[in-house]
Amino acid sequence: MWRSLRPIGRSEASGGYRRSAWTGADAECRLWFQAQAEARGLDYEVDRNGNQWAWLGDPSRGDAVVTGSHLDSVPDGGAFDGPLGVVSSFAALDELRARKVSFNRPLAITNFGDEEGARFGLACVGSRLTAGKLTREKAYELTDADGITLPRAMEAAGYDPAAIGPDPERLARIGAFVELHVEQGRALDLSGDPVGIASAIWPHGRWRFDFRGEANHAGTTRLVDRRDPMLTYAETVLAARREAELAGAVATFGKISVEPNGVNAIPSLVRGWLDSRAADQSTLDTVVTGIEKAAREYADRHGIDLDVVRESFTPVVEFEHALRDELGTILGGERAIPVLGTGAGHDAGILSESIPTAMLFVRNPTGISHSPAEFAAEDDCLTGVTALADVLEGLACR
Numbered sequence: 155m156w157r158s159l160r161p162i163g164r165s166e167a168s169g170g171y172r173r174s175a176w177t178g179a180d181a182e183c184r185l186w187f188q189a190q191a192e193a194r195g196l197d198y199e200v201d202r203n204g205n206q207w208a209w210l211g212d213p214s215r216g217d218a219v220v221t222g223s224h225l226d227s228v229p230d231g232g233a234f235d236g237p238l239g240v241v242s243s244f245a246a247l248d249e250l251r252a253r254k255v256s257f258n259r260p261l262a263i264t265n266f267g268d269e270e271g272a273r274f275g276l277a278c279v280g281s282r283l284t285a286g287k288l289t290r291e292k293a294y295e296l297t298d299a300d301g302i303t304l305p306r307a308m309e310a311a312g313y314d315p316a317a318i319g320p321d322p323e324r325l326a327r328i329g330a331f332v333e334l335h336v337e338q339g340r341a342l343d344l345s346g347d348p349v350g351i352a353s354a355i356w357p358h359g360r361w362r363f364d365f366r367g368e369a370n371h372a373g374t375t376r377l378v379d380r381r382d383p384m385l386t387y388a389e390t391v392l393a394a395r396r397e398a399e400l401a402g403a404v405a406t407f408g409k410i411s412v413e414p415n416g417v418n419a420i421p422s423l424v425r426g427w428l429d430s431r432a433a434d435q436s437t438l439d440t441v442v443t444g445i446e447k448a449a450r451e452y453a454d455r456h457g458i459d460l461d462v463v464r465e466s467f468t469p470v471v472e473f474e475h476a477l478r479d480e481l482g483t484i485l486g487g488e489r490a491i492p493v494l495g496t497g498a499g500h501d502a503g504i505l506s507e508s509i510p511t512a513m514l515f516v517r518n519p520t521g522i523s524h525s526p527a528e529f530a531a532e533d534d535c536l537t538g539v540t541a542l543a544d545v546l547e548g549l550a551c552r
């Protein structure tokens with residue numbers, strides 16, 4: 155399966171993957187999924203939001219065990235983020251068939267559309283629509299950098315956008331959803347375990363900091379006469395690092411825009427976007443409050459006006475404890491399997507408010523993700539397949 159997926163959407167120059175939603179590379183990935191489903195005699199279907207499904211057993215029973223992930227990527231993404239979960243799902247089914255188990259619940263494998271949000275700026279569009287967390291109206295407004303809207307892009311890829319929207323009937327088919335994913339951090343590498351279970355997805359948000367000063371000549375304006383918002387911004391970046399370190403959280407200024415953006419001009423405006431995440435809500439509040447307080451002190455000192463706007467926020471996702479404990483029991487041998495939180499969002503997080511959901515992580519020795527350098531060792535991937543097969547057998551065959 156890796157061999158047939160490997161060339162799809164791969165950039166020769168970077169070695170990274172460019173599988174944005176509803177592009178040619180995405181279409182190839184979808185054909186790959188359909189071929190894998192049909193080769194195994196599974197019932198293949200696409201739902202109203204463009205998510206793909208491969209069924210074993212009767213979906214209408216209402217207690218299906220579903221596994222899967224996504225096949226799209228960020229620009230120049232790695233090979234594993236998403237595809238490892240889909241490939242492992244098919245491989246786990248093969249393993250269960252080799253074990254000659256009998257299923258007493260329906261099983262489905264899924265590929266959720268547009269998980270990364272790389273093209274339209276919103277992550278997990280397929281699962282959000284299905285779970286009713288993104289309205290049809292809002293989805294219709296999503297537009298890519300070339301001005302192409304989501305419905306136009308779906309249409310161009312051969313899908314009918316007229317039907318997109320909440321899909322409670324489909325959700326009602328699912329008794330449990332388990333997503334296997336490459337770890338996007340180094341917790342398993344540090345603990346020395348090939349596979350772990352997710353406890354929660356950290357709460358995270360994005361804040362826009364507008365620092366307003368006064369544009370002026372970079373050559374003739376004395377330093378003492380300047381109202382330079384870049385200085386305040388720079389001090390705020392350092393404060394963000396310090397606050398995050400103190401709290402055991404993360405905080406990143408990864409995007410900035412400057413006006414007038416001239417080499418020889420003191421800026422009038424520096425706009426910086428803060429992304430911050432922490433294990434719990436109160437820690438995140440402490441970090442962001444601390445950063446904002448520091449920024450206001452610096453702004454006062456330099457005569458800078460500061461506005462802070464929270465642009466988005468996703469509260470903590472606690473995966474269902476009963477299902478998580480069940481996975482722990484199924485997978486727990488002589489050594490307890492580690493349970494870890496993550497700072498990255500997933501379809502499993504979106505679905506977890508509607509249905510019992512769990513995640514398995516496979517060790518990533520460098521922790522690097524969303525990069526061509528993303529990696530998981532073959533042995534660890536195979537351990538992940540066995541763990542997923544054990545979980546599916548435990549949930550669907552007993």
Ligand SMILES: [Zn+2]
Nearest residue numbers: 235236269335
């Ligand atoms: Zn992913």
